[in-house]
Amino acid sequence: MSVTPLQALPLDLLRQRSSTKWRSYDDDVIPMFVAETDFPLAPAIxxxxxxxxxxxxxxxxxxxxxxxxxxxxxxxxxxxxxxxxxxxxxxxxxxxxxxxxxxxxxxxxxxxxxxxxxxxxxxxxxxxxxxxxxxxxxxxxxxxxxxxxxxxxxxxxxxxxxxxxxxxxxxxxxxxxxxxxxxxxxxxxxxxxxxxxxxxxxxxxxxxxxxxxxxxxxxxxxxxxxxxxxxxxxxxxxxxxxxxxxxxxxxxxxxxxxxxxxxxxxxxxxxxxxxxxxxxxxSDGWLASLLVALDDNRRLLAELLAEHLPLARYRLPDAGFLAWVDVSAYGWGDNPSPHIRREAKVALHHGPLFGEQGIGHVRINVGCAPEVLREAITRIGALARQG
Ligand SMILES: Cc1ncc(COP(=O)(O)O)c(C=O)c1O
Known part of the structure; x- marks a missing residue:
């Protein structure tokens, strides 16, 4: 039997949350930095x-x-x-x-x-x-x-x-x-x-x-x-x-x-x-549907990068909702995140904080609705095309 992907909450509701993800930047920024996810809680919780x-x-x-x-x-x-x-x-x-x-x-x-x-x-x-x-x-x-x-x-x-x-x-x-x-x-x-x-x-x-x-x-x-x-x-x-x-x-x-x-x-x-x-x-059924949503998103990210940021390097993670992406080919400096946040209004985690292997990298949280992921990568792609 196929499991339905868990649906993330709508953005207007998420913006009412008071956690770090939703209170660190203005509302015009899509937050994809800290490891919080956008799904409703498991009903038993x-x-x-x-x-x-x-x-x-x-x-x-x-x-x-x-x-x-x-x-x-x-x-x-x-x-x-x-x-x-x-x-x-x-x-x-x-x-x-x-x-x-x-x-x-x-x-x-x-x-x-x-x-x-x-x-x-x-x-x-x-x-x-x-x-x-x-x-x-x-x-x-x-x-x-x-x-x-x-x-x-x-x-x-x-x-x-x-x-x-x-x-x-x-x-x-x-x-x-x-x-x-x-x-x-x-x-x-x-x-x-x-x-x-x-x-x-x-x-x-x-x-x-x-x-x-x-x-x-x-x-x-x-x-x-x-x-x-x-x-x-x-x-x-x-x-x-x-x-x-x-x-x-x-x-x-x-x-x-x-x-x-x-x-x-x-x-x-x-x-x-x-x-x-x-x-x-x-709560096992909830987890199964979360995993389907996250599996869809890690694959969607590969498609979106191929379309909008073809020079980015990304491998499907075996686990989790965090994607490690090398965007050094775009010339946004050792730490591309601040530039992307300022110019494309997408907040990503800073690669170099993870160690020198993170130079030119960003970490993207894909624990969100597919539309949000699409909008974020489209915005960054537009920035890349501006040169
Ligand atoms: C590998 C790892 N350990 C620990 C944590 C934080 O866990 P806690 O808030 O329970 O300390 C995170 C949060 O993203 C994590 O990715």
């Missing part, structure tokens, strides 16, 4: 939040909020990944989980590997944890990006204590292969390093790509890995503040249990309520 508002359920997150059991069931359904609920803890958002785990597994001044081009807060987060960033860029063979396992091994052998993995990878949308994740797990184990795997984009993997949870990639992963994830990206719940931290062994679980209590207290109750509704089987 709307119902759960309505109910909470009706009864004033706005207090602290309880000691046993149930998100462990719900995420374990979701992971089993989505990826065949078996996790004991006792291996799941929670916090305010993915980056809070990442920083606290990094702080626990490194000492001040230790080096932590990141793999550019990568989600810009990764750099700050490593520093916030008191560590130092070591860059081992993804390998780009012109068709796909992949982890530079030899480079990562060199960094581990010179003393890097951890790697902050983006799995799937933002901004390229790469879903790392099970083999490369298994190799990474073995390397980390050999050198006594930790792997912190940010898996926030995982539910947005497009077939035929198959997402592999890092902790499930190889037996060695359980000893070295920490997965941090949330429903916040897929189900557009970033403002509600809730994420889960998953471990696979008694030792790593003990590390997470040893984090300050405050780490768990930072989870917002609305975030917990909304994440639980997202993880419920009742």
């Amino acid at each position: 709307t119902a759960a939040l309505h109910r909470a508002v009706e009864i004033g359920d706005t207090g602290y997150t309880p000691p046993r909020p149930g998100i462990d059991v719900d995420f374990a069931a979701y992971a089993q359904r989505m990826w065949g990944w078996t996790i004991g609920p006792s291996r799941i803890r929670w916090t305010g958002d993915v980056m809070m989980g990442v920083v606290e785990v990094l702080r626990a597994v490194t000492s001040p001044g230790d080096r932590v590997i990141v793999t550019p081009p990568v989600y810009p807060p990764f750099y700050d987060t490593v520093e916030e944890a008191g560590a130092v960033v070591e860059r081992v860029p993804l390998i780009d063979d012109g068709e796909r990006w992949s982890l530079d396992l030899a480079g990562i091994e060199r960094a581990f052998s010179r003393g890097a204590r951890a790697i902050l993995l983006c799995n799937p990878h933002n901004p390229t949308g790469t879903v790392h292969s099970r083999e490369s994740l298994a190799d990474l797990a073995r390397l980390a184990e050999r050198y006594g390093a930790s792997v912190v795997s940010d898996e926030i984009h995982a539910p947005l993997t497009h077939a035929p790509a198959v997402f592999t949870p890092f902790l499930d990639a190889a037996p060695e992963a359980a000893a070295v890995g920490y997965a941090v994830t949330s429903a916040s990206k897929t189900y557009n719940l970033a403002g509600l503040k809730c994420a889960v931290i998953v471990t696979g062994s008694e030792e790593t679980a003990a590390v997470v249990r040893s984090l300050p209590w405050e780490v768990e207290w930072r989870a917002g109750l609305f975030g917990v309520i909304a994440n639980r509704a997202a993880f419920a089987a009742e």
Whole structure:
């Protein structure tokens, strides 16, 4: 049975939202920078939040909020990944989980590997944890990006204590292969390093790509890995503040249990309520129709670029709603986004913030209506024709 694509909300309604996407620029700018999406919430989330508002359920997150059991069931359904609920803890958002785990597994001044081009807060987060960033860029063979396992091994052998993995990878949308994740797990184990795997984009993997949870990639992963994830990206719940931290062994679980209590207290109750509704089987149909809409849009973008910006270079992302596009051929400078925003009135994310591999690049959020995407690329195409 074919699944109908989820329809984005109309622009006049979206412009009433008060989030970053809709309050950073004037109304004549199409916002496609920050990773918020334009779809209606999954009905089960709307119902759960309505109910909470009706009864004033706005207090602290309880000691046993149930998100462990719900995420374990979701992971089993989505990826065949078996996790004991006792291996799941929670916090305010993915980056809070990442920083606290990094702080626990490194000492001040230790080096932590990141793999550019990568989600810009990764750099700050490593520093916030008191560590130092070591860059081992993804390998780009012109068709796909992949982890530079030899480079990562060199960094581990010179003393890097951890790697902050983006799995799937933002901004390229790469879903790392099970083999490369298994190799990474073995390397980390050999050198006594930790792997912190940010898996926030995982539910947005497009077939035929198959997402592999890092902790499930190889037996060695359980000893070295920490997965941090949330429903916040897929189900557009970033403002509600809730994420889960998953471990696979008694030792790593003990590390997470040893984090300050405050780490768990930072989870917002609305975030917990909304994440639980997202993880419920009742929301699977909504996710299926979201994935159809996003799959359509990532392909539509390829068509629109071919028509309006034929010199742009873009590869279909394996996962997510973010497109990594090289527009350097148009001569808009190292960071094309400000020029595009000023002249074409389309706000895109700044490529160079992701690392030097992002020079001449923009990141485009395609989590919107197809008409909005069409209008945005048409505007940028008109700018390109002006020369
Ligand atoms: C890879 C990645 N990690 C983390 C986040 C932010 O998640 P949170 O708001 O839960 O910290 C984003 C947001 O776009 C992201 O792309």
